[in-house]
Amino acid sequence: MNRRTFLGGFILGTLSSPLVAEAEQAEKVRRIGHLAIAAPTDVLPPPPANWDAFREGLRELGYIEGQNIAFEHRYAHGRLELFPDLAADLVRLQVEVIFARGPWAVTAAKNATRTIPIVGIDLESDPVEAGLVASLARPGGNITGMFLDLAELSGKQVQVLKEIVPKLFRVAVLGDPAVNASQIAALNVVGRSLAVKVETLELRSSKDLDGAFDTANKRRTQALIVLSNPLTLANRVRIGDLAKKRRLPTMYLYKAHVDAGGLLSYGPDLPGMHRRCADYVARILKGAKPGELPVERPARFEFVINLKTAKALRLTIPQSVLLRADEVIE
Numbered sequence: 001m002n003r004r005t006f007l008g009g010f011i012l013g014t015l016s017s018p019l020v021a022e023a024e025q026a027e028k029v030r031r032i033g034h035l036a037i038a039a040p041t042d043v044l045p046p047p048p049a050n051w052d053a054f055r056e057g058l059r060e061l062g063y064i065e066g067q068n069i070a071f072e073h074r075y076a077h078g079r080l081e082l083f084p085d086l087a088a089d090l091v092r093l094q095v096e097v098i099f100a101r102g103p104w105a106v107t108a109a110k111n112a113t114r115t116i117p118i119v120g121i122d123l124e125s126d127p128v129e130a131g132l133v134a135s136l137a138r139p140g141g142n143i144t145g146m147f148l149d150l151a152e153l154s155g156k157q158v159q160v161l162k163e164i165v166p167k168l169f170r171v172a173v174l175g176d177p178a179v180n181a182s183q184i185a186a187l188n189v190v191g192r193s194l195a196v197k198v199e200t201l202e203l204r205s206s207k208d209l210d211g212a213f214d215t216a217n218k219r220r221t222q223a224l225i226v227l228s229n230p231l232t233l234a235n236r237v238r239i240g241d242l243a244k245k246r247r248l249p250t251m252y253l254y255k256a257h258v259d260a261g262g263l264l265s266y267g268p269d270l271p272g273m274h275r276r277c278a279d280y281v282a283r284i285l286k287g288a289k290p291g292e293l294p295v296e297r298p299a300r301f302e303f304v305i306n307l308k309t310a311k312a313l314r315l316t317i318p319q320s321v322l323l324r325a326d327e328v329i330e
Contacts, residue, residue: 028068030063032096047270052271054278055278087111098113120145124182174226183228239262303327
């Protein structure tokens, strides 16, 4: 080999090394852990719009499944006791970030790791009071995401039910006291101010549903409020069917309940919140630290009415209420 050939090969090799490194980096598949209560194939699947919004959000930011990202899915299939082991499994796999959906998933992920970044979506917990973050502005640890303690919406829900059922004096509240404690407390306060007695119906598993509605019937409740947690969301079709069977006007937090046959919902835009979580995940994959990404609260709330269900309940929705709705399903 002459000197010119050697130098030419050396220079080309030197110039190509960064290009090879960049190509390898571009082709690297980033692994994202996904921890949730239910799988799309479960008998009680989660609303598909939420996961679709998350994936679409990632796609818009350049992260495409099968190209440069891969998901490690871990589902509890409605069995809350499985969450700790599922979270630990994601930690063993050394995923780069965990997307935890719901209070049980967020808590399990937090208990499983203090180093792997966690993006949570939790609409039942105050993250500061729960010890998940130091503050909303500067979380400080390995958790960030979308959080909202929904207690503040309770007054709005009772007031709307009062407009629809003017002689309302007894309302049942369906939820898990361990998860929905702040919402239940707020509803009791609002109920006293509006002269409405609040009856709590415990829902700790899907098996409790029939008994809860039997109790509501025995107590002669005139309306029902279904509190926010992944268990009620997974059972949205069954809850809607039971409410119609008992002719019980029911208020929910999420539009997915009304799409599944529920009467009313007033609460945050869940698909929109999942899209925002995709932004958190993308920023973390690009090097951002979760402790420096402020926790966000949903900015958009929607009021949805299902007139088909109102007709089935033989219920007339006042025009003043219909005019305030963001969407009316006819």
